[in-house]
Amino acid sequence: MSKEVLSVKNLNMHYETLSGDVHAVKDVSFSVKEGESFGLVGESGCGKTSVAMSLLQLQADNAKISSGSIQLDGVELVGMNESELRKVRWDGISIVFQGAMNAWNPVVKVGEQIREAIREHYPEKSKAENTEKIESLFKMVGLDAAVIDRFPHELSGGMKQRAIIALALSCDPKVVIADEPTTALDVVIQDQILNEIKKVQQLLGLSLIYISHDIAVIAEMTDQMAVMYAGSIVEIGPTEKVFSTPKHAYTRLLLESTPSVVGEKKKLRSLDGEPPSLINEIIGCSFSPRCPDPSSDCENPIKEMGLVEIEPGHFADNCCVDCG
Amino acid sequence: MGEYIIKRTLQMTVVFFLFLVFSYLLFNAIPGNAFSNLLLNPDLPPDAYNRVLELYGLDKPLFERLQLYIVNFFKGDFGYSYKSFPKTPIELISERLPRTLMLFAIVNIVSFYTGFFIGKILAWRRGSQSETWITLTSVFSYTVFYPWFALMMLWVFGYKLGWLPIGKFLYPEKWYDAPFDSDIVFSSMIKFTIVVSLIQFAAYLATRGIESLSSRRNLRFASLIAIFIGSYFYWNNGAALIKKPYAADIAYHMILPVMVVTIVAFAGTALLTRTTMMEVLKEDYILTARAKGISQKRIRDRHAARTALLPVVTSFIFTIVTIIDGSVLTEQIFSWPGMGQLLLQSVLEEDIPVAMACFSFVGVFALVAHLLADISYSYLDPRIRIKSQG
Structure with a gap:
């Protein structure tokens, strides 16, 4: 069994706003092993990106990590100061942002923006070495070497996203976070980019955290996955298991809301209501107001919440295991 | 192109x-x-x-x-001045222009740099108490009635404290036995300034390609020191040594006007930089830069301020265009015998050839500045490329 590269334990993060604290990440724990890809799925506003930002501690100024631990190769990241964090960023954990269109500085050449990251972490490398490195990365993601001297606006959306992947790999990070990397692209390019990420991940043996609201992409891309709802993980386990035997009501509904290409035609299910506001503390099960078939026990505030192991490595929130 | x-x-x-x-x-x-x-x-x-x-x-x-x-x-024949007959407008202008250019070139460079620097600090420290106070001060100096402010400064520094001269651009008594005209000293001061800025710019260009950030910074610092040592030797040797006391006299007279105009002029740049940079700081690529682990200072200068530069430069170029007409007020208040005074005087006296020559100069200056602005945009923002066709 390969070792854990990243482990997150009981992470809590909230945004301090004028109308109260928004608890965006609640008691989130997961770990990523070497060479493994881990998927994080959930609807908009469920805290996926907040988790990603907490890992690099790039969250907005009003966001506070109140408790929990994030360990990269056994090194604790929570509580690090800015200059220590700067060393971890990109070298330890890099990120492919959603919306590659705006992730490039429009007035600096693409090559220079990648070079800048390498220069920051490996100042001893020569210019020629860096150029060679960037060219090999471009080759890996299917870009022409001439892109080095291009400005971002001279590239197409797909090329920008490929270049972003090259940028994320430029310092040989241990973990790469891909935060909805294909959101702004059309389906054909999406597929190409996904294949590119998969190829690179297998080639370099990267640990990948893939964040998406598209459960089909998660199925294709990941070995392990977690489903997030209202800031907490409601189901986590091997991707295969989660898809074949979903335990949590929300996961089941999420799967039923996606059309399947093969098999019999089924009516897609949709869910009424909206996710709960994260400002107020949620007592009891966060999903019960939208649960199509809540048991009488669901709204019982005294009931112990938390993940239970259903089969080896497959956990689900204990409230919703049987309902829905 | x-x-x-x-x-x-x-x-x-x-x-x-x-x-x-x-x-x-x-x-x-x-x-x-x-x-x-x-x-x-x-x-x-x-x-x-x-x-x-x-x-x-x-x-x-x-x-x-x-x-x-x-x-x-x-x-190329501009006629003769009606009022100072044997002189041509060109003779009059070439006597006055260096004085105005020297004064306002310094004012513009100083106010642009301070304004841009303060503006980016303000945007960077958004929400802090120092930001509030500096912004308030900038708004004050941006909106203050300029002639009143200039007279107040004259009163404080020239009269009450007596630190700085009240007017004129030199002490005539010092120049009685000067072996040369003030124009010669002026033109050598201007030449000196131009050479120094060119060397500085060349040093910047030469060090651009160096990969290591620390050696790039050290080399630039070294070039700055070399320029200082070089200027020290220049002013203490040969022909420049004789001019030195006279140049110093002119420089002494420039302090107050430069200070006053800078205080009024920097605020516009600072406030504009602050606004545009606050917009830029919300952009995704600032987050990318932070995620890359780049230092805060480099994010501020290289990513945020660099992108915010375009509108600031635009407004700066429009300011440059108004140097000559803007100098009318300043030169009147500080009795600075430059283009502004010549322009005002010739219009009042209906000395049409001189007035026309002055205005043509302003016109050519404005047109060329706008052309230069358009060309410089394509370097500042690569998204703007000038098409050679159409």
């Missing part, structure tokens, strides 16, 4: 021609002429006035004069 410049130059020639025609007509619309006061002199025979008009060609009909003026203008 070459084609674009040629096209623009042709357009500019047309605009400039119209500019000349309208300015000439406007000056002639002023009632009376430069010699009207001769009519009030009872000692002169009535015929004298007409003879003077004839001498200067003012008896000819307006259209004919206009035609003659334009034709001569493009031949």
